[in-house]
Amino acid sequence: MKHADFETLLDYLDGKLPDLAGREIADHLRICETCGIEAGKLRKFMEFAETGPLEEVPQADTARLLNIYRPEKRDEKKEPARRFLASLIFDDWQTALNERFLMPDSRQMLYRAGDFEIDLRLNFLSEKCRVEGQVFPDCLAGFAEIYTDAVRHRVAFGADCEFALPPVDCGVYGLRFEIDGVTIEIQSMTLSNT
Amino acid sequence: MPRTDEELINACRNGDESAWEDIVFKYQKLLYSIPRRAGLGKDLSSDVIQEVFITLFRKLDTIEKPEFLRAWLMTTARHKTIHLIQKETRGRPISIDDEETESAAFEVRDTAPLADARLITLETENRIETALAGIDDRCRRLLTLLYLDSDEISYAEIAERLQIPLGGIGPTRARCLQKLLKFIPE
Numbered sequence: 603m604k605h606a607d608f609e610t611l612l613d614y615l616d617g618k619l620p621d622l623a624g625r626e627i628a629d630h631l632r633i634c635e636t637c638g639i640e641a642g643k644l645r646k647f648m649e650f651a652e653t654g655p656l657e658e659v660p661q662a663d664t665a666r667l668l669n670i671y672r673p674e675k676r677d678e679k680k681e682p683a684r685r686f687l688a689s690l691i692f693d694d695w696q697t698a699l700n701e702r703f704l705m706p707d708s709r710q711m712l713y714r715a716g717d718f719e720i721d722l723r724l725n726f727l728s729e730k731c732r733v734e735g736q737v738f739p740d741c742l743a744g745f746a747e748i749y750t751d752a753v754r755h756r757v758a759f760g761a762d763c764e765f766a767l768p769p770v771d772c773g774v775y776g777l778r779f780e781i782d783g784v785t786i787e788i789q790s791m792t793l794s795n796t
Numbered sequence: 797m798p799r800t801d802e803e804l805i806n807a808c809r810n811g812d813e814s815a816w817e818d819i820v821f822k823y824q825k826l827l828y829s830i831p832r833r834a835g836l837g838k839d840l841s842s843d844v845i846q847e848v849f850i851t852l853f854r855k856l857d858t859i860e861k862p863e864f865l866r867a868w869l870m871t872t873a874r875h876k877t878i879h880l881i882q883k884e885t886r887g888r889p890i891s892i893d894d895e896e897t898e899s900a901a902f903e904v905r906d907t908a909p910l911a912d913a914r915l916i917t918l919e920t921e922n923r924i925e926t927a928l929a930g931i932d933d934r935c936r937r938l939l940t941l942l943y944l945d946s947d948e949i950s951y952a953e954i955a956e957r958l959q960i961p962l963g964g965i966g967p968t969r970a971r972c973l974q975k976l977l978k979f980i981p982e
Contacts (some may be wrong), residue, residue, distance in 0.1 A: 608973075644977065648943070650921050650925075655925055663824075664821075664824060667846065670846075670849050673811040762879055
């Protein structure tokens, strides 16, 4: 059988073909890849017609989206990279130390540097420590790095600017974060729960 | 001839504001639909697309494969939507004594619409819309009246509105659909 006539295909999908003709087309679509693809596309269009067009974006939102792009903002971005030393603004061990005799096996710390806050979670397991965390506010591409003179591990941020560094032996480390041209450093952090 | 995503990104990198406009108009509806279909309200959905485009702007210089812009935008919108849903859900107070509050708290925005298959459907719908916008005016009007208009309009009325002979609607519809199908992915 040659390819199905387009109008016949349309009538078939509209359920307007008599039974016998409908069965013939159905059989043909099973063996003819070209017509099968054509029918598949038509079905997609008909499904689209049933669900209706995608919702319109409010005009005010469109205006805001257009305003995001400013060539001068891009020039600002090309300024030399900035570097900050992060300062500790919260440490849940400060409370835990007063309340408990045993050290907990995790620790949460919050650092601030420039416009960024870095939420760090230290998880201890025997002699190892795993540093995880997230950068706020909405962060861009970047990475977190933990290092000593002998060891260096680097991981890229995830979609929500979260990161999980590989476990390291307990000890003293430096931490470095690169966030959209900004370098943030925690020069010395003791990873130990004993 | 519309510019490709790669060309648009490169133009944005070179300070071409019109390229940014093209990207916004090309993708805003698609991206807005992702949080909306997941059940987020208009305000939160606006936040999602705003964040997506802010992230795009900031990452313009670091996007490694601009040809995959569509996929990148959709993935980013999906992540941000899920993030917002989780944040919203965590933030709601739950009282175990109050069944209504509890059920409301678990009336989580459905993340199923964010599954890959559903996003592909959304993407197809977006391509069909774009294709509809790209075909000639007469075809677009005919297909809109036949398939997309919420009012049931008779063939006679369509023939009168579009100045097409009544008997010509069927063949014209077929020709217009054939034009459209060229732009619809398999």
